[in-house]
Amino acid sequence: xxxxxxxxxxxxxxxxxxxxxxxxxxxxxxxxxxxxxxxxxxxxxxxxxxxxxxxxxxxxxxxxxxxxxxxxxxxxxxxxxxxxxxxxxxxxxxxxxxxxxxxxxxxxxxxxxxxxxxxxxxxxxxxxxxxxxxxxxxxxxxxxxxxxxxxxxxxxxxxxxxxxxxxxxxxxxxxxxxxxxxxxxxxx
Amino acid sequence: xxxxxxxxxxxxxxxxxxxxxxxxxxxxxxxxxxxxxxxxxxxxxxxxxxxxxxxxxxxxxxxxxxxxxxxxxxxxxxxxxxxxxxxxxxxxxxxxxxxxxxxxxxxxxxxxxxxxxxxxxxxxxxxxxxxxxxxxxxxxxxxxxxxxxxxxxxxxxxxxxxxxxxxxxxxxxxxxxxxxxxxxxxxxxxxxxxxx
Numbered sequence: 001x002x003x004x005x006x007x008x009x010x011x012x013x014x015x016x017x018x019x020x021x022x023x024x025x026x027x028x029x030x031x032x033x034x035x036x037x038x039x040x041x042x043x044x045x046x047x048x049x050x051x052x053x054x055x056x057x058x059x060x061x062x063x064x065x066x067x068x069x070x071x072x073x074x075x076x077x078x079x080x081x082x083x084x085x086x087x088x089x090x091x092x093x094x095x096x097x098x099x100x101x102x103x104x105x106x107x108x109x110x111x112x113x114x115x116x117x118x119x120x121x122x123x124x125x126x127x128x129x130x131x132x133x134x135x136x137x138x139x140x141x142x143x144x145x146x147x148x149x150x151x152x153x154x155x156x157x158x159x160x161x162x163x164x165x166x167x168x169x170x171x172x173x174x175x176x177x178x179x180x181x182x183x184x185x186x187x188x
Numbered sequence: 189x190x191x192x193x194x195x196x197x198x199x200x201x202x203x204x205x206x207x208x209x210x211x212x213x214x215x216x217x218x219x220x221x222x223x224x225x226x227x228x229x230x231x232x233x234x235x236x237x238x239x240x241x242x243x244x245x246x247x248x249x250x251x252x253x254x255x256x257x258x259x260x261x262x263x264x265x266x267x268x269x270x271x272x273x274x275x276x277x278x279x280x281x282x283x284x285x286x287x288x289x290x291x292x293x294x295x296x297x298x299x300x301x302x303x304x305x306x307x308x309x310x311x312x313x314x315x316x317x318x319x320x321x322x323x324x325x326x327x328x329x330x331x332x333x334x335x336x337x338x339x340x341x342x343x344x345x346x347x348x349x350x351x352x353x354x355x356x357x358x359x360x361x362x363x364x365x366x367x368x369x370x371x372x373x374x375x376x377x378x379x380x381x382x383x384x
Contacts, residue, residue, distance in 0.1 A: 100377065148350075
């Protein structure tokens with residue numbers, strides 16, 4: 001029997017279960033806020049961990065003859081820098097459609113985890129040339145705002161990243177830009 | 189000595205007088221026609237004063253601020269490039285709004301390509317009332333800080349939160365995602381704005 005290994009997709013399943021079935025008693029605002037922030041956070045990790053594994057597998061194939069790059073990539077992917085590495089990698093590979101999917105999820109997760117007032121959230125500096133993504137102050141506490149947001153994040157942005165094409169596109173782009181990628185990783 | 193410049197695209201004839209001022213002897217180009225960036229760059233060097241003043245009037249109508257713009261011919265040229273976007277937002281103003289200041293600070297070639305790409309898609313989407321009734325699109329762009337070397341065009345899709353609006357957002361991004369190569373420097377984000 002193979003040893004048990006956690007599949008991050010269960011984070012998403014748990015989110016869907018909680019979102020659909022777990023009503024907060026007396027509609028207590030603080031608890032609703034906390035629940036929705038938790039949902040967004042787990043949703044983000046369900047995809048972050050999945051993408052990290054896929055990217056690591058691709059890197060091992062592309063840079064099999066370059067242990068130095070692999071060592072550096074492993075250190076980044078399995079450390080705190082993974083949060084900024086993935087969007088920058090997608091930008092570097094010109095995969096902007098996936099970048100937008102990822103940034104949407106990451107933005108809400110950052111707003112949920114680090115900001116008492118989510119409207120204070122600003123996109124990281126590397127992307128602030130694009131737009132100051134606007135997140136509503138009441139997004140996690142007002143169901144009129146949260147439910148459609150959650151629905152969009154799960155059924156559109158998360159789904160796009162879960163699609164098998166993600167791996168194929170990243171692999172293709174990476175193979176076509178090996179030296180650029182090596183430089184990007186070593187400088188990161 | 190007078191000099192004639194005949195542009196290939198629209199058979200315009202522009203003359204330069206001895207006093208070194210430009211005047212238009214005859215032109216048939218309607219404002220808003222966007223041609224190849226190369227042609228426009230060439231054209232910018234012979235942009236007639238008449239043309240500039242006409243575009244300036246149009247800029248006043250569009251409530252643009254002048255402070256961000258560097259030179260008259262350049263701003264006129266840029267306005268020409270984004271003219272299709274202006275036209276499309278005028279066709280259905282409650283659906284599309286433009287924040288033009290930053291748009292006019294963008295790189296010319298990039299701006300032309302992105303504008304054309306976005307216009308093509310919006311033109312198609314505007315026929316679908318299920319999209320236009322439940323979403324509002326804000327288009328913005330530019331290179332706000334000097335150290336950033338790229339320009340972006342961004343679409344913020346405001347949705348009203350109804351299931352139809354989520355479906356509409358899905359249709360919009362599916363259309364943009366259809367050919368990802370064109371998405372270079374184009375970003376699409378959503379924002380939930382329930383109806384009052």
